[in-house]
Amino acid sequence: MRTASGKRTKAENIYLPVSGRIEEIRKKTEDVSLFRVSTASPLRYTPGQFFMVSVWGAGEVPISTASLCEDDLFVEFCVRKAGTVTGAIHSLQEGDRLWLRGPYGNGFAVGRRANGDVLLVAGGIGIAPLRPIIQMFAKDGSAGSVTLLYGSKGPQDVVFMDEVQVWRSGGIDVILTVDRANCDWRGSAGLVTDLWHRARVDFSRATAYICGPEIMIKSVMRDLSLFGMPDERIITTLEAHMKCGVGKCGHCYSGPKYICTDGPVFSYKEIKEYSLLG
Ligand SMILES: Cc1cc2nc3c(=O)[nH]c(=O)nc-3n(C[C@H](O)[C@H](O)[C@H](O)COP(=O)(O)OP(=O)(O)OC[C@H]3O[C@@H](n4cnc5c(N)ncnc54)[C@H](O)[C@@H]3O)c2cc1C
Ligand code: FES
Incomplete structure (x- = not known):
């Protein structure tokens, strides 16, 4: 007009x-x-x-x-x-x-109730886009179990520490880990990828939602694929330098994809053959 x-x-x-x-x-x-x-x-x-x-x-x-x-x-x-x-x-x-x-962007195709188990893997500020999914499952539940593996640099860097108890009360198995623990820390120490044995999920039937530093996303996607999780159910959200956000400027172009309009949410199946991850 x-x-x-x-x-x-x-x-x-x-x-x-x-x-x-x-x-x-x-x-x-x-x-x-x-x-x-x-x-x-x-x-x-x-x-x-x-x-x-x-x-x-x-x-x-x-x-x-x-x-x-x-x-x-x-x-x-x-x-x-x-x-x-x-x-x-x-x-x-x-x-x-x-x-x-x-x-x-496209957003996560996540329903109010998931059919199988759900695994959420977050690193640092990567917890931000996963928080609404966590809130959704904490409120409405899932047909299977829901596990959150959440890694931070130190105990003082756990972004939503004040919400962890609410998420646990909603039935989510929250496993916290830090790179550097102190003597007051009650969670784990080490990388999220050191904690697969703690995730109570059937990898072959589960869906994973992942967000964090690129290096973490890469190892998490590779491990889950090796554990037998179907590549189309290993889902991440990617970051890129953006200017327009609407597929016009080309700043976020990577492999054959615009992160802003084709993503930022992608499955491992969509991106593993391209250089979208480093
Ligand atoms: C789809 C998408 C969603 C995002 N969601 C969040 C969010 O929920 N919360 C949040 O805190 N941040 C988020 N980010 C990252 C955020 O956009 C960047 O931190 C921000 O653009 C940095 O701008 P700045 O002007 O503050 O920093 P600058 O002064 O531009 O840069 C500071 C440093 O950050 C680096 N940087 C700049 N932009 C990015 C980027 N996009 N990815 C990685 N490194 C970058 C620069 O190279 C530089 O080293 C998201 C990014 C994308 C693409
Ligand atoms: S940010 Fe301009 S094309 Fe994606």
């Missing part, structure tokens, strides 16, 4: 963000906070999708949805302070505005 003067209207321009108000900020670790953002118009998004989030004067970055879309009124972003834009997001206060385009 165009105005009488021939200009494009706001609804037509995919690069125009909408304004969001930060309703709540919860500090999770030294460099990670959870931002609850509301917008004037209703929001519809699914786990695994992302928004392009911007702060005037700083720039725009892709950030995954970290909440379940239950009442269309808000979205939560779990943001690690990594550089310029994420630093600017962290400098905002409750009541301040930021800007959103999206939601973009």
Whole structure:
């Protein structure tokens, strides 16, 4: 649609963000906070999708949805302070505005109830896009068992430590591990891939959802495939440098895929023959 003067209207321009108000900020670790953002118009998004989030004067970055879309009124972003834009997001206060385009990407094709066992594997800030799936299973259950293997650098870096008990009460077997433990730590120490024996899942019938550093994703996908999990049921979400988020600029192009529009969620079957993982 165009105005009488021939200009494009706001609804037509995919690069125009909408304004969001930060309703709540919860500090999770030294460099990670959870931002609850509301917008004037209703929001519809699914786990695994992302928004392009911007702060005037700083720039725009892709950030995954970290909440379940239950009442269309808000979205939560779990943001690690990594550089310029994420630093600017962290400098905002409750009541301040930021800007959103999206939601973009395909998201996880995860139903309210899974047929078989479910294995979630997260590393560091990679827990953010998996949190809505965890919340979904903690609320509605699954036909099989649900195990979360969650690795962090140290005990102080476990992003959603305050939610672990709720997830466990919802029937999820949460196994925490850290690279460097201290004497107060009650979980495991070591890599998530050292803990396969603790996962109470039938690998051949389970579905895995994975997010974390690329090196972790690579080893987890390879191990699960070797254990007999079908490659189409080993699912991950990938990161890339993004500019447009909508398949126009080519910044996220990798192998034959645009991470922003073909992904960011891919199965091992889709990506193992390409160089999408390092
Ligand atoms: C689909 C998608 C979803 C994401 N979801 C989240 C999320 O939920 N929470 C979160 O904290 N972060 C998320 N990220 C990563 C986030 O977008 C980057 O941390 C952010 O773009 C860094 O921008 P900056 O301006 O703060 O840092 P810069 O100043 O641009 O860079 C700081 C450092 O981060 C590196 N970097 C920049 N962008 C990326 C990137 N996309 N991947 C890896 N390294 C990068 C740079 O090379 C540099 O070393 C996601 C990325 C993608 C592609
Ligand atoms: S970010 Fe522009 S094509 Fe993907």
